[in-house]
Amino acid sequence: MRRLTRRRFVLGGAAAVAAGAMAAAGRLRAPGEAGGEKPDHPGHKPTGRQWAMVIDLRKCEGCTTIDKPPQCTAACQEKHFLPEDQTWIKVFEMEHPDGGTFFMPRPCMQCENAPCLNVCPVAATYRDESGNILVDQDRCIGCRMCMAACPYGARYFNWGDAPAPDAQTVFAQRSPDYPVPQKRGTVGKCVFCAHETEFGKLPACAEGCPMKAIYFGDLTENIATNGKEVVILSRFVAENSGYRYKEELGTRPRVFYLPGHGQEFGRKSI
Amino acid sequence: MSALAMEKEQLNTVVLRPVLGVPRTYYVVMAVLLGLVVLAFVAWVNQLMNGLAVTGMWDRVSWGLYITNFVFFIGISHAGTLISAILRVTQAGWRRPITRMAEVITAVALLTGAAMPVVDLGRPDRIPNLILHGQIGSPIVWDLISVTTYLTASLIYLYTPMIPDLARCRDRLRGLVPYPQWKVYDILSLGWQNTPEQRRRLSRALNIMMILIIPIAVSVHTVVSWIFAMTLRAGWDSTIFGPYFVVGAIFSGTAAIITAMAVFRRIFHLEQYITIKQFRLLGYLLGALAAIYLYFTLAEYLTTGYKLEEGEKPLLEELMLGRFAPFFWSFAIGGTLIPLFLVFFPRTQTVPWIVAASVLVNIGMWLKRFVIVIPSMGVPLMPYEWATYHPSWVEVSITVGAFAGFMLLFALFARLFPIVSIWEVEEMLEEGGEEAAEQPRPVAAPAFSFAEGGEGGA
Numbered sequence: 001m002r003r004l005t006r007r008r009f010v011l012g013g014a015a016a017v018a019a020g021a022m023a024a025a026g027r028l029r030a031p032g033e034a035g036g037e038k039p040d041h042p043g044h045k046p047t048g049r050q051w052a053m054v055i056d057l058r059k060c061e062g063c064t065t066i067d068k069p070p071q072c073t074a075a076c077q078e079k080h081f082l083p084e085d086q087t088w089i090k091v092f093e094m095e096h097p098d099g100g101t102f103f104m105p106r107p108c109m110q111c112e113n114a115p116c117l118n119v120c121p122v123a124a125t126y127r128d129e130s131g132n133i134l135v136d137q138d139r140c141i142g143c144r145m146c147m148a149a150c151p152y153g154a155r156y157f158n159w160g161d162a163p164a165p166d167a168q169t170v171f172a173q174r175s176p177d178y179p180v181p182q183k184r185g186t187v188g189k190c191v192f193c194a195h196e197t198e199f200g201k202l203p204a205c206a207e208g209c210p211m212k213a214i215y216f217g218d219l220t221e222n223i224a225t226n227g228k229e230v231v232i233l234s235r236f237v238a239e240n241s242g243y244r245y246k247e248e249l250g251t252r253p254r255v256f257y258l259p260g261h262g263q264e265f266g267r268k269s270i
Numbered sequence: 271m272s273a274l275a276m277e278k279e280q281l282n283t284v285v286l287r288p289v290l291g292v293p294r295t296y297y298v299v300m301a302v303l304l305g306l307v308v309l310a311f312v313a314w315v316n317q318l319m320n321g322l323a324v325t326g327m328w329d330r331v332s333w334g335l336y337i338t339n340f341v342f343f344i345g346i347s348h349a350g351t352l353i354s355a356i357l358r359v360t361q362a363g364w365r366r367p368i369t370r371m372a373e374v375i376t377a378v379a380l381l382t383g384a385a386m387p388v389v390d391l392g393r394p395d396r397i398p399n400l401i402l403h404g405q406i407g408s409p410i411v412w413d414l415i416s417v418t419t420y421l422t423a424s425l426i427y428l429y430t431p432m433i434p435d436l437a438r439c440r441d442r443l444r445g446l447v448p449y450p451q452w453k454v455y456d457i458l459s460l461g462w463q464n465t466p467e468q469r470r471r472l473s474r475a476l477n478i479m480m481i482l483i484i485p486i487a488v489s490v491h492t493v494v495s496w497i498f499a500m501t502l503r504a505g506w507d508s509t510i511f512g513p514y515f516v517v518g519a520i521f522s523g524t525a526a527i528i529t530a531m532a533v534f535r536r537i538f539h540l541e542q543y544i545t546i547k548q549f550r551l552l553g554y555l556l557g558a559l560a561a562i563y564l565y566f567t568l569a570e571y572l573t574t575g576y577k578l579e580e581g582e583k584p585l586l587e588e589l590m591l592g593r594f595a596p597f598f599w600s601f602a603i604g605g606t607l608i609p610l611f612l613v614f615f616p617r618t619q620t621v622p623w624i625v626a627a628s629v630l631v632n633i634g635m636w637l638k639r640f641v642i643v644i645p646s647m648g649v650p651l652m653p654y655e656w657a658t659y660h661p662s663w664v665e666v667s668i669t670v671g672a673f674a675g676f677m678l679l680f681a682l683f684a685r686l687f688p689i690v691s692i693w694e695v696e697e698m699l700e701e702g703g704e705e706a707a708e709q710p711r712p713v714a715a716p717a718f719s720f721a722e723g724g725e726g727g728a
Contacts, residue, residue: 120408
């Protein structure tokens, strides 16, 4: 038997450390694209849907005509017990190139090439089977890399504690589908109301919109509804010159906008 | 006793003196630094208890001082690589009296720097998730791998060439220092007896490490930059960020080593070993790096500024002319142009001026990191106003604490271990004749005497 010298011991130790490191590296996964992380995350039920949203800007007045704060935002905040400053859907007053302004609600775009998803170090952000980009707040380490990466500013951090939920929701089991109550030190964002859409309900913002400007639908069945009318999604977008915001970035959002402003209310279009 | 033996004896006496004891002011300074570190810990505990809400960060400026400090300290850590690896590879003999300091800067700056993202995390309790659920596609994981590799390699690279000196402490300081301190030398010196076989192995190990550590160091600051460059944000969405950051790191690292050299030369009376030669030559390197860094800066901002893409325009306006202009131009002029002038202008090639140039670079490079991180966060991605950021006392306190901690660790090391590599300087003394031959005396000598005289008044 060969004598165990210090040199051999150190070399052996180094080899063991290297082997351990490689084993650990084996655990490192490829980016959580297309549900690579599925089994780890709670709340997964295949729906067979690919959710998308169409926002008809001809109908959106930012709720200024009814003299209220944007009702989509309010409905969302109420549903998810969000602090004031978390506007998972936010209505922006945009400047039109031809002069004047128009209103544009911005939910999470649920990008098909999501910059936030690629950068998450722990796969807390992932895409579920219906195409929703979700955050597992029980895994998120709060590095905020995703917030730096999102070109739409659609992600929010729980800097402090989220407001306490009401009596009915107080026992809610927090899940990526329904992150309530939100966990301090983690990131939150619009989840397309994934916990309700799978049961055929509209997202809170679409429900809450008094102008019925928000259509929610399924790309596989090519259908969308605002709760009042049902449209063929692709034709609806194509015939009304629909576009996606910051299309040039290549993020391939699943939120489509129909241009125009206030036409439904007899306002002069621009 | 021969002249060489006497020189060696004097070297040992001078270098080992701080290990035996330091003046009271040294402890006073350490106590002040410790106080600042404790204050930072208090701030951090406050942050842990109340969440990051106690910082000045918010949803639109979601990274702030912590990430700025992270980039700064990781940058400083490149001091060791430059001096100990690059100068060792090129066999620049004059590096010998400063290798130890450079390696300590590397190790200490990495420790301080690595703490910063941890402080920045919303859920530091979930750090194990980085291993349990690590995503190799995330720049954060690249950083984790890279920085920990670099830290490990740097600690090895600091420790390995210390072994002969630790043995020296073991042999010479028995009974002169408290027993536990002596025992540390005894254990850490691994039974070094300075045999030819041991020397051969040490030299082999160092030869391997000096090559290995260069690509590791390059990778570290490259992936630090990629945290920014992998996003679509104005100012960060850049292809040259990797090399730009690496040059910036070596630049600020060089400035850091010059500053540290000046401090320890003065308080430990090392004037005999750290001479104007080290300052002048490192000054040249600093100047060259300043020029390269300026070139990268020009390349970066001119190519975006010429086209003025929609997203870049507001950023460049704020950076060059708006609210960040004081920081940006302080960096560009005070942090690169003026130091460049100082180290190359013959009249200012004296220790005080070169040190002044280095301090300017250090301040300038911190400001540069600040204007890399903050404006790109503040620039409106949606039709917002510009997002402002006012660091809270918690962030300021932790930042001050990080700098204090850096200096405290350094001071602690210098109190306990020889801050100059004795065996390497002995080698230099032995080669004294050769050195003189390769460096024509007439050039070196006047500069030497000029500076020695000129420095007395500083």
